[in-house]
Amino acid sequence: MAIVLSTPQTISHLLAQKLAIPNYQRAYKWQPKHVNQLIDDIFHHRIKPCYRLGTVVLHQDKDNDVLNIVDGQQRLLTLSLLCTILNESGKLISSPLLEHKFESSVSIENLKCNAQIIAKRVGSLSGIERQELLNFVLNKCELIQVTLDDLSEAFQFFDSQNARGKALAPHDLLKAFHLREMMDSSEQSERLHHVSLWEKGINPDDNSANLHTIMGEFLFRMRRWIDGDYGIQFSRHNIDVFKGINLDKTQYVYADAILALNYAVESFNTDIARKWDRQTKNYPFQVDQVIINGKRFFEYVQHYIAMHSKLFVGEKALLNSFLNQHTKYPGCFRKGDVYVKNLFLCSVMYYYDKFGDVELEKVAQICFCWSYSLRLELQRIGIESVDNHAKARSGLLRAISKAIHSQQVLNYQPRYIQEPKFTNAMDVQASIKAMTFGSSH
Incomplete structure (x- = not known):
């Protein structure tokens, strides 16, 4: 050194x-x-x-x-x-x-x-x-x-x-790590560009979720749950979830497809014809992919900040009406209900990441039934209960992971709850919704 x-x-x-x-x-x-x-x-x-x-x-x-x-x-x-x-x-x-x-x-x-x-x-x-x-x-x-x-x-x-x-916050450590990974393969202006977006994401000017929320409550949990692992708390002790391979240094065979795709995107964007028609292609990220160290990591996080906003934030969000109708009720801000809602949003986001808006409203209903069934089964919900439900082998996230066609997700049957353990007004409402959704699939 x-x-x-x-x-x-x-x-x-x-x-x-x-x-x-x-x-x-x-x-x-x-x-x-x-x-x-x-x-x-x-x-x-x-x-x-x-x-x-x-x-x-x-x-x-x-x-x-x-x-x-x-x-x-x-x-x-x-x-x-x-x-x-x-x-x-x-x-x-x-x-x-x-x-x-x-x-x-x-x-x-x-x-x-x-x-x-x-x-x-x-x-x-x-x-x-x-x-x-x-x-x-x-x-x-x-x-x-x-x-x-x-x-x-x-x-x-x-x-x-x-x-x-x-x-230090885990996102600060990851910023330092991935900037270091960029040192031999990027210009200073490019590094400063990504740092600027990163800092704006920590304290966004609009109503979008901040960077720590996206990483800790969405990306971290999805990546862990899909693997059948716990996703309760994102901290500096598990930042390796967001560390992967350096494309300039790796020689593993499994990385050949990643290298080819990365080269194709770079070639398209540096083609002189693109300067004429001003077209660009973004890297086609998948939430559970191998992390590409350096600038692709920064782009990966920004991609999912934008996706979260497109799905859930503001009146023009794709699921704004669904969220207003089904996730706002007396008691929805209780800690357990917030955990369940996060599970619901993660499952929707994971489906959209894979299949786009194909049958999105119908799949949102399935995600709602699967997630909120916990609200009907348990009188008190902790993050551990949500964690176990999310990483279960028979759970919806695993079904989406295995699905090749969107119809396979539509065929998923959330467990039907006939006798909730308690019946306050909120649970009756959720139970009716669950039974209504369940009867239509």
């Missing part, structure tokens, strides 16, 4: 360097609890001769002397805010990081909010106390600076650091 530097550095020395926030970085997301915790720690340890705050990973750009922040952006920005607010004279520190042009509205709002929190926390200090605290932060607080001259290695180091226990 091409480590240029690995040594403790004072905050003063770190902030004096030419630090930059690259475009592939996630937004600044520290909440008040994180800021308050950092300030509490600093106040608690300010009598010590030295206090270490963690590690920062930097990438040294070969074309200039700028150090891009790979890991540690949240802490460095917060420390910059703290030092700037403490530094009333303006002579002890300048903070180039805060001069960065932030494009994300999330970053801007969090910086404003956290600046107010810091100002309030230190507002009661006297001038001497502020200077003493600033001196402690600048000259006695340290971060381990790890600087690498290879961006791929920097991401790998970042990945290994977080695998040892630092709390």
Whole structure:
């Protein structure tokens, strides 16, 4: 690993360097609890001769002397805010990081909010106390600076650091992994494009589901359930579900068909004739396919964000009327009912992924009966009950997986519930629907 530097550095020395926030970085997301915790720690340890705050990973750009922040952006920005607010004279520190042009509205709002929190926390200090605290932060607080001259290695180091226990969301770890997979086969502009879409997906501007929901409650669960495995919780411990093969490096025979399809799509889109008619072809993803590392992974996630919206979000969604008619009832927001609805939506999405809108309304009825039968059988529904129902060998997801024609899914018979265990108003309604749907198939 091409480590240029690995040594403790004072905050003063770190902030004096030419630090930059690259475009592939996630937004600044520290909440008040994180800021308050950092300030509490600093106040608690300010009598010590030295206090270490963690590690920062930097990438040294070969074309200039700028150090891009790979890991540690949240802490460095917060420390910059703290030092700037403490530094009333303006002579002890300048903070180039805060001069960065932030494009994300999330970053801007969090910086404003956290600046107010810091100002309030230190507002009661006297001038001497502020200077003493600033001196402690600048000259006695340290971060381990790890600087690498290879961006791929920097991401790998970042990945290994977080695998040892630092709390990062699984989608952040996957972003780092798949960006690293793109390093040898893509231009920087292409990587920045995918990172931009990724960050927008985390906090979408419209009513579409966010990226974490799509990955954790749909893609992760479908991929696991189809394999007959548990799909309860998506975390950093099972992100391998979204890691696959690098097409530039694999030599396995089973990958030949994937390579051929990928080549066909690339050839079509780079054909000079396509520049004339402006036609493009998207990669034909399947939810349970082998993951293609790198840009195809990013495209895969965006594809299913769009599919979820097309099926379920807004008045123009293909199943908007069905959802309004059948999934909105007194008690539909109970935790168990939310789990059942998620199972229903996953089953519909899995069918649509394979057969498109062929007989979609009829299949939605079957998916509804199969999913909501749990609501009639069980008085209390936990995610474990939904999990067991979803991965069952005789379940609907397995039937869709095996089906070659849509008619095979239409022939699936959800279990008929004759005597529900309890009969509140919601269950009577669902029971009637289940019997009505069941009698028509």
